[in-house]
Amino acid sequence: MGLSASYLMVGGLGGLGRSISSWMADHGARELIFLSRSAGMTSKDDVFVKELQSMGCDVKLIAGDVTKLEDVTRAVAAATRLLKGVVQMSMILRDQSFKTMSFEDWNAVAAPKVEGTWKLHEATVAAKAELNFFVLLSSLSGVVGQPGQANYAGACTFLDAFAQYRNSLGMAASVIDIGAVEEVGYISENHGMINTMRATGFEGISEQELLDAMAVAMLCHPGGNQADEAAPSRNTPYYSPTAFVLGLSSSVPLTSPSNRAVWNRDRRMAAYHIVANDETAVAATAETLKSYLAMAKSDPSLLKLSEAANLFAVEIGKKLFDMLLRPYKELNTALSMTDLGLDSLVALELRAWWRQVFSFDVTVLEILGMGSLDALGQHAADGLHELTLSSREVS
Numbered sequence: 001m002g003l004s005a006s007y008l009m010v011g012g013l014g015g016l017g018r019s020i021s022s023w024m025a026d027h028g029a030r031e032l033i034f035l036s037r038s039a040g041m042t043s044k045d046d047v048f049v050k051e052l053q054s055m056g057c058d059v060k061l062i063a064g065d066v067t068k069l070e071d072v073t074r075a076v077a078a079a080t081r082l083l084k085g086v087v088q089m090s091m092i093l094r095d096q097s098f099k100t101m102s103f104e105d106w107n108a109v110a111a112p113k114v115e116g117t118w119k120l121h122e123a124t125v126a127a128k129a130e131l132n133f134f135v136l137l138s139s140l141s142g143v144v145g146q147p148g149q150a151n152y153a154g155a156c157t158f159l160d161a162f163a164q165y166r167n168s169l170g171m172a173a174s175v176i177d178i179g180a181v182e183e184v185g186y187i188s189e190n191h192g193m194i195n196t197m198r199a200t201g202f203e204g205i206s207e208q209e210l211l212d213a214m215a216v217a218m219l220c221h222p223g224g225n226q227a228d229e230a231a232p233s234r235n236t237p238y239y240s241p242t243a244f245v246l247g248l249s250s251s252v253p254l255t256s257p258s259n260r261a262v263w264n265r266d267r268r269m270a271a272y273h274i275v276a277n278d279e280t281a282v283a284a285t286a287e288t289l290k291s292y293l294a295m296a297k298s299d300p301s302l303l304k305l306s307e308a309a310n311l312f313a314v315e316i317g318k319k320l321f322d323m324l325l326r327p328y329k330e331l332n333t334a335l336s337m338t339d340l341g342l343d344s345l346v347a348l349e350l351r352a353w354w355r356q357v358f359s360f361d362v363t364v365l366e367i368l369g370m371g372s373l374d375a376l377g378q379h380a381a382d383g384l385h386e387l388t389l390s391s392r393e394v395s
Contacts, residue, residue: 001028005132006079009034010066010120011089016137016181016210018048020087023211025057033060035075066090066116072123083129085218088159089137090116095148106151113138113155117162133218136163136175140245143177163242174220176213179247180204205247209352213246215364216348244345289315289357296384303385313377316350320373323349333373344368354380360387 001007001024011017012034021032032052039045039061049059060078064071066088076083090112094105117136124131141149142156159175166173181204220242292311296302313333317340321328324341332340342350347367354362360383370376 001030003028003030004081005029005084006031006033006081007085007087008075008079008083008120009087009089010116011036011091012087013039013045013048014089017089019207020089020211020214021048021052022055023214025052025055029057031058031060031079031081033062033075033078035062035064035066035072037063037065039063066119067111069119069122072116072119073126076123076127076129083124083127083131085131085133085135086120086124087133087135087137088113088117088120091137093149093152095152097148098150101151106154109151110155110158114158117159121162121166131172133220134163134166134171134173135214135217136173138175138177140177140179140248143245144248160240160243164240167242172221174217174242176217177243177245178205178210178213179245181207181210181247209246212348212351212364213244216244216344217242219344241343241345293357293384297388300385300388303381303388309374309378309381311377312380313373316354316376316380317373319353320346320350331373333377336372337368337370337376340373342368358384360384 007024007029009017009021009032012021012032013036017034021034024032040063045061049061052059058080062071062075062078064074066072092109092112094101094109096102096105120134124134136159138156138159139152140146141153142160145153156177160177163173163175289311292302292308296308302308310333314331317331317333318328320340320342321331323346326341344364347364350367351362351364354367358380362379362383366379367376370379
């Protein structure tokens with residue numbers, strides 16, 4: 001985050017918004033502007049503002065409606081520094097079967113995301129704001145659907161399309177289609193909803209996974225003015241580098257009669273069936289790594305041997321290929337990470353696995369910056385050796 005920049009948070013005073021805002025302040029944001037219809041109307045807002053201020057962040061609360069251009073323009077004008085980022089988090093839910101859903105229910109849910117996002121675009125363009133990021137928080141409902149959420153799914157689908165539109169103009173925009181966040185936010189406060197989402201094929205994600213996704217979304221940029229590029233043929237697979245999903249998985253085998261995932265027969269999700277069929281190989285890889293880590297814990301000197309770095313390079317590579325759905329026979333640990341197919345989104349997943357397996361952190365930028373899997377394996381060995389010795393000194 002830039003010390004000389006301002007950031008506009010639309011919504012942002014609920015559970016998810018507070019988590020994201022605190023994370024931004026902790027990473028250098030020095031002015032956050034909140035646009036919300038209820039901004040400043042509760043004691044919780046006062047406490048939250050003081051918390052951000054204690055972190056060295058200036059805060060402005062703007063009571064207004066994101067669907068009204070005058071309110072959005074007022075929020076944009078409130079920036080005392082250069083406005084460099086927008087996070088659109090507005091959300092209204094009115095779940096109802098489509099058959100009985102009223103036009104009012106549809107508009108109430110769609111307006112904040114559809115009209116509101118368009119007003120944010122208009123206001124920032126009019127202000128000639130050169131944004132580093134325009135992050136849209138969407139939902140998996142727009143990707144695979146959820147019973148009773150046709151209005152919400154429609155609104156989220158617009159966000160996916162809008163990110164493509166801004167990208168086509170060479171402007172920053174990215175969208176995160178979020179599933180069930182277990183620790184903070186609306187869904188975490190409604191246990192019945194999170195249980196329903198789990199049962200229908202949505203895996204709960206942690207607060208940290210959401211924040212990691214925010215970091216990637218803020219770094220996603222179009223590769224130039226895409227409006228000048230040739231239109232893809234109808235046989236070209238669709239790919240959007242600025243849109244991704246969180247929390248799409250199933251704890252029940254897809255072949256099981258008890259599997260209730262709403263996306264089980266969706267052709268776009270065929271990869272999950274391939275992964276399910278390769279579970280034996282994955283389990284064997286996990287057992288090999290687990291066994292070696294146990295030996296290294298007893299004898300840290302093993303981690304200084306070249307065999308350790310080589311083993312880690314191969315096992316990390318296998319995990320990477322699992323994520324990319326590539327066969328292990330194509331694995332070459334000397335190739336560059338880019339040649340192997342690594343991008344920022346895959347690096348985000350790899351980082352989460354790394355922390356779970358090796359028990360120490362590695363940043364997405366470090367993963368992307370490694371020259372090869374061999375270098376990444378050496379980094380794992382060195383980090384584990386240092387961690388093991390530190391643990392022994394403490395004990």
